[in-house]
Amino acid sequence: MPTLINNILAIEAQATDLVAKAHADAEAMDRRAEAEIASAREKLVAETDAKLAELEAATQERCKRELAGVEAEFQAACAAIDGISDSAIREHAAKIAAAFTQG
Numbered sequence: 001m002p003t004l005i006n007n008i009l010a011i012e013a014q015a016t017d018l019v020a021k022a023h024a025d026a027e028a029m030d031r032r033a034e035a036e037i038a039s040a041r042e043k044l045v046a047e048t049d050a051k052l053a054e055l056e057a058a059t060q061e062r063c064k065r066e067l068a069g070v071e072a073e074f075q076a077a078c079a080a081i082d083g084i085s086d087s088a089i090r091e092h093a094a095k096i097a098a099a100f101t102q103g
Helices: 002-082 086-102
Strands: none
Touching: none
């Protein structure tokens, strides 16, 4: 009978050890999973930040080009207006005034 009890106690001790090892393994797997998740999150954040920086740079460059085009159009329009002679302005003003007085 003592041998049976000793066997049962030994099996119980082995079972306790197995359960403890399983808990330790589960905790280790949990830590590894958390580390992998953190690493993946950091990688995703870095990739997203890089993509945002690239898009921002491209947008700024596009805006610079568009602004340069608008400024060129404005300068051309100003030059065209400045190119109108005073006599041409007086002539058109007289025609407009005449049209109002006749009409």
